[in-house]
Amino acid sequence: AVRLVRLGRRRRKKEDVKAARTRRRILLDSDDDTMSLAEEQPPAPAEPAAGPLPDAVTEEQLMSSGHELLEGHTCPLCCLPIALPMAKHSKFKPCCMKRVCDGCILASRQRGMGSMCAFCRTPTPDSDAAVLALIKKRADAKDPVAVESLASAYDEGDYGLQQDTSRAIELRTEAARLGDLNAHFNLGCIYDEGDGVEQDVARGVRHFQHAAIRGHPESRYELGCHGYNERNHELAVRHWMISAKMGDSDSLNEIKDMFMKGYATKAQYAEALKGYQDALEETKSPQREVAKAFFNGSD
Numbered sequence: 001a002v003r004l005v006r007l008g009r010r011r012r013k014k015e016d017v018k019a020a021r022t023r024r025r026i027l028l029d030s031d032d033d034t035m036s037l038a039e040e041q042p043p044a045p046a047e048p049a050a051g052p053l054p055d056a057v058t059e060e061q062l063m064s065s066g067h068e069l070l071e072g073h074t075c076p077l078c079c080l081p082i083a084l085p086m087a088k089h090s091k092f093k094p095c096c097m098k099r100v101c102d103g104c105i106l107a108s109r110q111r112g113m114g115s116m117c118a119f120c121r122t123p124t125p126d127s128d129a130a131v132l133a134l135i136k137k138r139a140d141a142k143d144p145v146a147v148e149s150l151a152s153a154y155d156e157g158d159y160g161l162q163q164d165t166s167r168a169i170e171l172r173t174e175a176a177r178l179g180d181l182n183a184h185f186n187l188g189c190i191y192d193e194g195d196g197v198e199q200d201v202a203r204g205v206r207h208f209q210h211a212a213i214r215g216h217p218e219s220r221y222e223l224g225c226h227g228y229n230e231r232n233h234e235l236a237v238r239h240w241m242i243s244a245k246m247g248d249s250d251s252l253n254e255i256k257d258m259f260m261k262g263y264a265t266k267a268q269y270a271e272a273l274k275g276y277q278d279a280l281e282e283t284k285s286p287q288r289e290v291a292k293a294f295f296n297g298s299d
């Protein structure tokens with residue numbers, strides 16, 4: 001199965017972030033540890049140049065924009081939003097760089113279209129080399145989704161590519177510059193964690209912000225985690241309220257947790273829950289219900 005946009009992989013709960021930060025801090029505080037670490041480690045590969053820092057986002061922009069899901073969260077065939085996490089309810093099509101919902105994929109199969117893409121109606125490529133060629137062709141034409149897909153392929157060593165983290169980061173940086181929100185999200189995680197690059201939390205946050213203001217709930221969730229880790233509980237709640245209402249269950253769970261801890265009101269939790277349920281309701285259709293039963297049964 002072709003899975004190109006791996007949003008779930010890097011996502012983590014705020015507790016994990018805290019634990020990771022603490023470990024880093026211990027290392028940095030202790031000269032001995034740092035030295036022994038330096039001796040044991042092989043020479044670091046050349047890191048990709050980070051390029052200019054993404055523009056600053058104003059507080060006003062951050063809180064007033066990006067409350068609606070972006071176009072990429074909508075199935076291009078039935079035009080309904082796809083439930084989060086999208087990879088669980090849809091398939092990415094490298095032929096047209098579209099994410100088609102399971103409901104439309106099943107409907108297309110039932111119409112006898114077989115291995116044709118439900119959206120662009122070209123035959124699904126049957127080899128890694130053929131998929132890679134499609135992605136590269138579109139990436140060369142500066143299709144942002146394709147550039148991010150190629151980055152994912154280098155990151156994972158997919159389609160017979162030699163795994164190359166530096167190349168992946170270069171491509172992601174380009175995809176983000178071209179406006180791909182998943183690229184912004186992934187760069188956010190990469191810089192936030194120092195995963196293959198020198199850690200740069202401020203840069204990571206900028207990337208999350210750029211995706212969040214354009215309607216990327218996973219990035220909004222991360223911004224909530226940052227607020228929480230900085231003990232800015234009010235900010236965390238404001239972010240998570242937005243992403244919960246976009247249908248992000250992790251954000252809803254955080255709001256519930258904040259309510260239990262006394263950082264969010266009962267009214268806020270009720271509002272988040274209602275918003276989440278409404279968002280989820282909007283993703284439902286009879287066709288998708290059939291697909292859910294069908295694909296769950298066959299998995």
Ligand SMILES: [Zn+2]
Pocket residue numbers: 075076077078079080100101102103104
């Ligand atoms: Zn659909």
Ligand SMILES: [Zn+2]
Pocket residue numbers: 093094095096097117118119120121122
């Ligand atoms: Zn297609």
